[in-house]
Amino acid sequence: MSERTPAQEPTPAPARIDWIENSTPRSALWRSESGWPAPTRVVPGDDTMTAAVALRLASAGTAILWTDDFQNAKQLLGAMGRRLTGSRAPRNDTMRAAFARSREDALRRAAILGMLLVPIDAEGTIPLRRSPDIRSATIHAWGVSTDASVVSLRELLGVLGAEEWRTTxxxxxxxxxxxxxxxxxxxxxxxxxxxxxxxxxxxxxxxxxxxxxxxxxxxxxxxxxxxxxxxxxxxxxxxxxxxxxxxxxxxxxxxxxxxxxxxxxxxxxxxxxxxxxxxxxxxxxxxxxxxxxxxxxxxxxxxxxxxxxxxxxxxxxxxxxxxxxxxxxxxxxxxxxxxxxxxxxxxxxxxxxxxxxxxxxxxxxxxxxxxxxxxxxxxxxxxx
CATH class of the missing domain: 3.40.50.150 (Vaccinia Virus protein VP39)
Structure with missing residues (x-):
């Protein structure tokens, strides 16, 4: 059996995320420009969820798919970030060691805060109350898509910020x-x-x-x-x-x-x-x-x-x-x-x-x- 050349390798299927909503299995395209894998544990989140609970879930590797007000999700993300602290620097730490620790802290912070997710429907809009129009930003970032998807709120805010820079x-x-x-x-x-x-x-x-x-x-x-x-x-x-x-x-x-x-x-x-x-x-x-x-x-x-x-x-x-x-x-x-x-x-x-x-x-x-x-x-x- 001959080996495949790189040109013959099949294109990998797009990653998907699966969850249960109202006792019904759901699935959508998983988007992560940063390369984070799709979470395997997902629970719904709404305006009643506190930052302490959200941070505990996210720190344990459980993603929170937001189902309520978009602006409140942004506030929750900010509150989670304020509760996260970096590792303590030991005495006589070298600058090289401080750099390594700083990178580890930043990666851990990104992984945890990336667990707060929002849905995007097939029309390219966020089906949540008080959500912004993201269609121009996501088309510029990801191209035109007709698939429903899920993305980290933190990453989506980066997409929206990039669109503002592109415009202004x-x-x-x-x-x-x-x-x-x-x-x-x-x-x-x-x-x-x-x-x-x-x-x-x-x-x-x-x-x-x-x-x-x-x-x-x-x-x-x-x-x-x-x-x-x-x-x-x-x-x-x-x-x-x-x-x-x-x-x-x-x-x-x-x-x-x-x-x-x-x-x-x-x-x-x-x-x-x-x-x-x-x-x-x-x-x-x-x-x-x-x-x-x-x-x-x-x-x-x-x-x-x-x-x-x-x-x-x-x-x-x-x-x-x-x-x-x-x-x-x-x-x-x-x-x-x-x-x-x-x-x-x-x-x-x-x-x-x-x-x-x-x-x-x-x-x-x-x-x-x-x-x-x-x-x-x-x-x-x-x-x-």
Whole structure:
């Protein structure tokens, strides 16, 4: 019997969730962009349920399918979250251990709060009192569906928040315009790295650029505004490529940038190659982690090792990265410099800036010592 090739593998059936309602077995499509499995124990919940009871059920792995007022479900979710506490830090805890514990706490919190569920009917509406119109948001996030489904309220609120960002956009002072993120595409909310790309001197006579891992296309837009006439933006995520295309078209840069689905580099060479990889070399635990965590530093290593072969003579690679991994004890500065040297690259210059995000000033954050000292850098790299 011959083995199947990947192309021959059957498409897995969509996950479903089953429960009993009024003594009647029910079933619906299970939705989880984060990759959480469908709960196997489900009980109904209504306005009489207290936060203490809901938290006890959720902590034990029992999901609560809400059947009452939608706004009250949101209030219950908030009350559950306020009751959840993180693990206690031991004395003389290292920053690396604090990071690991912080991730475990965040994952546990997400798993528990994700147990409060809401139904969505086949028409794409929530059949609960005082529920919002979610149809535009869910179509943008999941596409058109004619199946009834169940989703975590916490995840649905994320979908609705993403739709608001898509509609209103994120102001980017370095661009002098707004960028409109799509659902599932990392939003450019940290302006300091964008300022670096907007102000660092361009290589002499640069006319071509690659934007590796383009996301929303914000870096391509900044380069186009600075006069780069031919930009190739790459990403593996179709959502990101569609988002970048829409943003560049909206900003009037449709002719300046091409979108290509690629793992890191496209074919050819460019005068300037820009990459802002995920800054933390750690294993993603859920799908939404991939914008933040770069497992084993794969994207960073791939960018550095392939950079020299894709630069034109005299061209530059711009690596935009924070030193937060160094401050968390996950990578040393020596590791980064060794990787640059091993790739046949030389450091032309480094532009530094300090983050201004609110978490850097939050002393209650267990990682405050690292975040408050963090430096974001643009490394100008050339072929040795």
């Amino acid at each position: 956009g994120v102001d980017v002072p370095a661009l002098g315009a707004r960028i409109h993120p799509h659902y599932g595409v990392f939003a450019p909310v940290r302006g300091e790295y964008l300022d670096l790309v907007a102000t660092t001197p361009l290589p002499a006579d640069a006319v071509t650029a690659f934007d590796i891992g383009t996301g929303t296309g914000v870096l391509s837009a900044i380069l186009a505004r600075r006069g780069i006439r031919s930009i190739t933006a790459t990403d593996l995520d179709p959502r990101a490529l569609a988002c970048a295309r829409e943003n560049l078209d909206r900003l009037g840069f449709a002719d300046a940038a091409a979108m290509i689905k690629a793992d890191l580099f496209p074919d050819g060479r460019a005068d300037l190659i820009v990459c802002n990889p995920p800054w933390i070399p750690a294993t993603p635990k859920v799908s939404t982690d991939y914008a933040v965590y770069d497992e084993d530093g794969r994207m960073l290593a791939g960018f550095l090792s392939g950079l020299a072969d894709h630069l034109t003579p005299g061209g530059e690679g711009w690596l935009v990265i924070s030193d937060i991994a160094e401050r968390l004890g996950l990578r040393s500065r020596g590791d980064l410099l060794d990787a640059i040297d091993d790739a046949g690259l030389t450091v032309i210059a480094r532009m530094d800036t300090r983050p201004t995000h609110t978490r850097a000033a939050d002393r209650s954050d267990p990682l405050h010592a690292a975040r408050s000292a963090e430096v974001t850098s643009l490394w100008r790299l050339g072929a040795a």
